[in-house]
Structure formats: C-alpha cells, structure tokens
Amino acid sequence: MPMRPSRSHGSIAAAQNCTDKQADFSDDADKSFTKILNTLVMKSASFIHTLMVAALLGLAAGVPAAERLPDPSDSYSRASALYQDGLKAVEAGKWETAVGKLKSAQTLIQKIMQSQPGWQPALVTYKLQKIENILKEMGSAHALQQPLAPGASEVVASP
Numbered sequence: 001m002p003m004r005p006s007r008s009h010g011s012i013a014a015a016q017n018c019t020d021k022q023a024d025f026s027d028d029a030d031k032s033f034t035k036i037l038n039t040l041v042m043k044s045a046s047f048i049h050t051l052m053v054a055a056l057l058g059l060a061a062g063v064p065a066a067e068r069l070p071d072p073s074d075s076y077s078r079a080s081a082l083y084q085d086g087l088k089a090v091e092a093g094k095w096e097t098a099v100g101k102l103k104s105a106q107t108l109i110q111k112i113m114q115s116q117p118g119w120q121p122a123l124v125t126y127k128l129q130k131i132e133n134i135l136k137e138m139g140s141a142h143a144l145q146q147p148l149a150p151g152a153s154e155v156v157a158s159p
Contacts, residue, residue: 072119079108
C-alpha cells in the first residue's frame with residue numbers, strides 16, 4: 001500500500017507556509033506604517049513651519065503700524081518720570097541735567113502726539129505745554145544768571 005503523507009505532516013507544512021506569509025505581510029505592514037508615519041511627521045513639520053511663517057508675515061504685514069507701536073501709556077509714564085527728574089534737577093541747580101531730562105520727556109510726548117494722536121490728547125497737550133514752559137523759564141533764568149563775557153560791558157540806560 002502506498003504511503004500517504006500523514007495529515008499532521010501536511011498540516012504542519014500548510015501552517016509553516018501560512019506563518020511565512022504572515023511574517024512577510026507583517027514586515028510589509030511595518031515598512032508601510034513606518035513610511036506613512038515618516039511622511040506624516042515630515043508633512044506636519046513642514047505644515048507647522050508654514051503656519052509659523054504665515055503668522056509672522058501676518059503680524060508684520062497685516063497689522064496696522066499703530067498697533068505695533070509701544071503702548072502710549074508706557075511712553076507717557078517714562079515721560080512723566082523724566083519730567084519729575086527734570087524738576088528735581090532744577091531745584092538742585094543742576095541746569096544741564098534738568099534740560100536733558102526735560103528735553104527727553106518733551107521728545108517722548110511729541111512722539112506720542114505724532115504716532116497716536118487719538119491717545120489722551122488733552123493730557124498729552126497739557127504735559128507738553130508744561131514742559132515747554134519750564135524750558136522757556138529755565139532759559140530765561142539761566143541767561144540772567146550767566147556772568148558777562150570777559151571784556152563785555154554792561155549797558156546802562158541813560159536817564
């Protein structure tokens with residue numbers, strides 16, 4: 001009687017063949033998954049980079065210049081501090097320091113008026129006038145306190 005292969009031997013061979021196919025499929029699936037994952041990561045990084053660039057360009061080009069300026073209240077606070085320092089320097093007789101502080105305050109106030117004319121116009125105008133008046137008074141007072149230049153003579157009004 002011819003010998004028939006046992007069913008168990010045939011089943012083992014079929015199972016082995018099936019396992020080999022599953023391993024091939026598993027390797028292919030891993031490679032495909034890895035390839036898809038890498039593509040998504042690269043596209044995500046590119047997408048995020050594109051979003052960041054677009055956001056920066058939007059900030060630079062799409063926002064009006066007035067909105068990119070420093071807060072006028074910060075500039076006004078700095079100007080007020082310089083104004084107070086200038087007044088203290090006047091009281092101490094430090095004319096050059098006083099003039100420097102007051103002129104810096106004046107410049108800040110003028111920049112606020114030019115760049116954001118709608119921000120507290122009455123307050124800004126008032127502060128600018130005060131600074132200008134003090135500078136004028138200082139100029140007059142300082143001129144009166146200056147000694148005459150050597151060789152100059154006083155002009156005396158004749159009766």
